[in-house]
Amino acid sequence: MSYSVMRQQLLNEFNKSNILQVWNAGQINTLHYQIPNNYNLNLTINYPGKKTKVVNNTIKAYDYRVDLNGIAISHANIITDLYNKALQLIQMGNDTRILEDLLIDIAYNGISYRRTEHLAIDRFEFTAPSIQLLNQISTIHARIQKTFQIDGNVNWSYSLDELANSISWIVLQEDINYPMPRYQGRKMPFYRYLEALYCAANPQNPYNYTLKDVIVRALVHNGPPPALWTGCNINYSPIKSIK
Structure with missing residues (x-):
């Protein structure tokens, strides 16, 4: 999977979640995406991060945390x-x-x-x-x-x-x-x-x-x-x- 495909996969995940509502409620890293992989890795993306940027109720910059085995x-x-x-x-x-x-x-x-x-x-x-x-x-x-x-x-x-x-x-x-x-x-x-x-x-x-x-x-x-x-x-x- 290329970076462009990875990018689109992740943005699709963000966009289908209630990320903006969660961000507006001040809830940081409360949404989770378990990354599918072929290596039995416990790899999770947690979002929205504290550096997320929202302008006029539109996300302009995404921030997320990558956890491996539950560790950031x-x-x-x-x-x-x-x-x-x-x-x-x-x-x-x-x-x-x-x-x-x-x-x-x-x-x-x-x-x-x-x-x-x-x-x-x-x-x-x-x-x-x-x-x-x-x-x-x-x-x-x-x-x-x-x-x-x-x-x-x-x-x-x-x-x-x-x-x-x-x-x-x-x-x-x-x-x-x-x-x-x-x-x-x-x-x-x-x-x-x-x-x-x-x-x-x-x-x-x-x-x-x-x-x-x-x-x-x-x-x-x-x-x-x-x-x-x-x-x-x-x-x-x-x-x-x-x-």
């Missing part, structure tokens, strides 16, 4: 999981290419990504992020007055199916509310995901780019989108080329 999953949780996986790949003497290839596939194909080409991700049997890493990320959030939903990572390394499906539905929100080509749409989170892999693989990089920078760039939305990092060897081109 955000871009920060995805960044944490990717960064943790990348650290372990580097420690095992590998590079992060299998994660990069997966991200580019998902960026183009959504939940129709070429799953059989990425099964090695599950064969690595990644361990969950350390408490030290989770505390570091919680501190980063606190410093910018954000809350890190730590349950989305504690004692948990996402399987291939969990990662691919969560990413697809989370980034779809960017396409709906910040559509290309006027805005970056889903390009923005994928840029951050690639930057997280770079920071894991290059902790002593000459530009002093860190995981903190990635998370801040992912969470702070005031002003224009963050400029892409220059000088380092991140290949942004496949994401830039998304139409």
Whole structure:
């Protein structure tokens, strides 16, 4: 299913529900859509979110939350999981290419990504992020007055199916509310995901780019989108080329 089909499926679900009435009643995330999938995933979209925008009784921007196994999953949780996986790949003497290839596939194909080409991700049997890493990320959030939903990572390394499906539905929100080509749409989170892999693989990089920078760039939305990092060897081109 392409992103355009996913988008229409979700908007149809929103439109056939009483979302506007619920929003006008001040009820946040009280409507639920259980996402059908072939992987026995408990994946739910909860809406309307608090950032829903209504003008003249018409919804102008949709906001929703993606839950996996009853736990809210955000871009920060995805960044944490990717960064943790990348650290372990580097420690095992590998590079992060299998994660990069997966991200580019998902960026183009959504939940129709070429799953059989990425099964090695599950064969690595990644361990969950350390408490030290989770505390570091919680501190980063606190410093910018954000809350890190730590349950989305504690004692948990996402399987291939969990990662691919969560990413697809989370980034779809960017396409709906910040559509290309006027805005970056889903390009923005994928840029951050690639930057997280770079920071894991290059902790002593000459530009002093860190995981903190990635998370801040992912969470702070005031002003224009963050400029892409220059000088380092991140290949942004496949994401830039998304139409």
